[in-house]
Amino acid sequence: MDIHCHCLPGLDDGPETMTEAVSLCRALQLDGIKTVIATPHQLGQYDGQNEASVIRQAVSELNEVLKGYGIPIDVLAGADVRVDERLVRMLDDDLVLTLADGGRYILLELPHDIFIDISEVLDDLSSRGIKAIISHPERHRVIAKEPGIISGWLQKGAILQITAGSLTGDFGTLAEKTGWHLLDSGVVAVVATDAHNLHNRQPRMFAAHGLIAEHLGKTFARQVCIDNPMRIRTGDNVKAVTKLAHEERTG
Numbered sequence: 001m002d003i004h005c006h007c008l009p010g011l012d013d014g015p016e017t018m019t020e021a022v023s024l025c026r027a028l029q030l031d032g033i034k035t036v037i038a039t040p041h042q043l044g045q046y047d048g049q050n051e052a053s054v055i056r057q058a059v060s061e062l063n064e065v066l067k068g069y070g071i072p073i074d075v076l077a078g079a080d081v082r083v084d085e086r087l088v089r090m091l092d093d094d095l096v097l098t099l100a101d102g103g104r105y106i107l108l109e110l111p112h113d114i115f116i117d118i119s120e121v122l123d124d125l126s127s128r129g130i131k132a133i134i135s136h137p138e139r140h141r142v143i144a145k146e147p148g149i150i151s152g153w154l155q156k157g158a159i160l161q162i163t164a165g166s167l168t169g170d171f172g173t174l175a176e177k178t179g180w181h182l183l184d185s186g187v188v189a190v191v192a193t194d195a196h197n198l199h200n201r202q203p204r205m206f207a208a209h210g211l212i213a214e215h216l217g218k219t220f221a222r223q224v225c226i227d228n229p230m231r232i233r234t235g236d237n238v239k240a241v242t243k244l245a246h247e248e249r250t251g
Helices: 018-030 052-069 087-092 119-127 141-145 147-155 173-184 205-216 218-234 242-250
Strands: 002-005 035-038 074-077 080-082 105-109 131-135 159-163 188-192
Touching (some): 002 018, 002 159, 035 052, 052 074, 087 119, 119 147, 141 147, 141 173, 188 218
Parallel strands (some): 035 074, 105 131, 131 159
């Protein structure tokens, strides 16, 4: 199960054509993924594009094509949403998508090069019963150098999602080191591919799962790569993994 993937053709910086989208989905399937939430960018530089209705239609079309090719992967609607002060209003107006279109979790992308406090946004989302999942904090320059600055967000119920490729070194030493530090600290609930293409942003879930199992235990790896993503899909609460991993390593 993958909760973060840019697999819809022609919407953002993912595949440009349906052929490329099909190839990426085939790679996801070969990487062990049966269900993927398509998360094209919303807001930020894509402000005014990729509204919820557009994404839902693109998901429907991709599923039909995949069925025709016999590729056994199910694509669900979602978005990688840039933090914005209009976010809650746009959710209310059905312009911005939650993950799996379920109304329980939203994937939030921070500005890449600056740090902003999103505590107020988290409070607004929480008041509507929506939990925020912060995408790839290990790849944010400021957070990677000082991970402790987001402790307040965690206390407010924010969830962290690490990119599988960060753990395999695809995004450089700092992202790799920070990703493992966050995992080992027990503050990460989910690992996702954030795949965009087959050139430099391919799926790396199988490799990441193997590394996590080796370093933190099979139970830990299953929780962050499979079980918690499935809980997000169904709108159930994600589970903490630190205690489970500790028991496996010491038991």
